[in-house]
Amino acid sequence: MTAKNIIEQIEKLFGRQSEQYMFQLMNDALDDIASHKRNFTSSKKTNLKKHQRWYQLDDDVVDIKRVEVLDTNDRYVLVPKLADSHKILRADTDSNSATWSSATGSDDSLT
Amino acid sequence: MATNKRTYPNSNFAWYNDEDRLAIVCEDTTSVSGESTVEKYDTFQGTGNISGTISSFADYNGTVAGTTKATCSAAHGLKTGDRIAISSLPDGDLDGNYSITYIDGDEFYFTKAYVAESSGTFTSLFIENGLRITYTAKYGTIDAQTEDLKTNAGLDSGLHPAVVCYLKARMFEDMGDIQRAQYFKGMYDKMVKQYPLRKSGVRTLSVPRL
Numbered sequence: 001m002t003a004k005n006i007i008e009q010i011e012k013l014f015g016r017q018s019e020q021y022m023f024q025l026m027n028d029a030l031d032d033i034a035s036h037k038r039n040f041t042s043s044k045k046t047n048l049k050k051h052q053r054w055y056q057l058d059d060d061v062v063d064i065k066r067v068e069v070l071d072t073n074d075r076y077v078l079v080p081k082l083a084d085s086h087k088i089l090r091a092d093t094d095s096n097s098a099t100w101s102s103a104t105g106s107d108d109s110l111t
Numbered sequence: 112m113a114t115n116k117r118t119y120p121n122s123n124f125a126w127y128n129d130e131d132r133l134a135i136v137c138e139d140t141t142s143v144s145g146e147s148t149v150e151k152y153d154t155f156q157g158t159g160n161i162s163g164t165i166s167s168f169a170d171y172n173g174t175v176a177g178t179t180k181a182t183c184s185a186a187h188g189l190k191t192g193d194r195i196a197i198s199s200l201p202d203g204d205l206d207g208n209y210s211i212t213y214i215d216g217d218e219f220y221f222t223k224a225y226v227a228e229s230s231g232t233f234t235s236l237f238i239e240n241g242l243r244i245t246y247t248a249k250y251g252t253i254d255a256q257t258e259d260l261k262t263n264a265g266l267d268s269g270l271h272p273a274v275v276c277y278l279k280a281r282m283f284e285d286m287g288d289i290q291r292a293q294y295f296k297g298m299y300d301k302m303v304k305q306y307p308l309r310k311s312g313v314r315t316l317s318v319p320r321l
Contacts (some may be wrong), residue, residue: 001271005255029251029277042248048241067126070241079124
């Protein structure tokens with residue numbers, strides 16, 4: 001269903017409406033559904049940087065499901081989540097810049 | 112070395128996250144006197160996967176103040192902002208870690224006053240696309256009438272009627288008709304709540320009586 005289809009259904013009931021307002025309401029609906037369903041998954045890649053601990057996440061990330069790093073065979077290997085990070089980490093670093101790009105999904109994975 | 116032997120990165124990576132950042136750490140295997148190294152984690156310390164030979168250095172101060180241009184013997188594969196370690200010959204006067212600026216396929220410059228050096232090598236301080244995350248995401252945004260909720264925003268087509276109900280609920284609410292607003296809000300909630308999640312595979316195997 002396109003945005004135009006939805007606007008037509010609304011305008012049939014409520015008359016002519018502001019296009020921007022309709023887009024705003026649709027995006028509100030999408031955000032609300034995303035917060036309830038959490039079934040829209042996506043993948044992104046970025047450079048693994050030496051001496052950098054923190055990578056800033058994009059705004060569209062709701063919940064991280066898995067993290068993988070590239071090995072020498074160009075395969076992504078699943079890495080575990082650190083359960084009790086505060087007790088076993090060395091001093092923090094300050095840089096956290098990251099530029100994420102969409103993953104195509106064609107890469108091989110090892111789990 | 113056997114080609115199927117995984118040597119890099121090592122198997123001791125781990126991650127954790129806070130509200131808006133992801134942390135990638137490695138088990139720290141360095142030995143410091145008097146300190147236990149067991150289960151200590153630190154930042155990634157490995158070597159990058161992009162390297163090359165610099166065939167010549169040149170003074171780039173006339174174009175960008177305080178910089179040196181490097182010309183590589185082949186395409187360097189770097190982008191502006193990438194961090195690299197340079198080792199220069201014969202004296203090592205340009206040795207160091209730099210953030211580079213792309214000029215063209217085999218040239219870049221970095222902020223360091225030019226010193227005459229004949230050649231050198233560079234190694235990236237990162238693994239290109241070395242980190243991949245899979246996450247639950249927000250849906251895309253709609254900002255044109257021609258955009259489709261499935262292809263542009265990623266919303267499953269079965270949930271499109273729920274969006275219509277949401278809009279109607281908000282519109283009736285704007286008009287002060289709370290009774291109808293609640294009716295459509297109830298329909299919206301029911302649709303979203305009851306819509307099935309995709310299954311990742313067969314969960315049970317049905318074996319007929321033999």
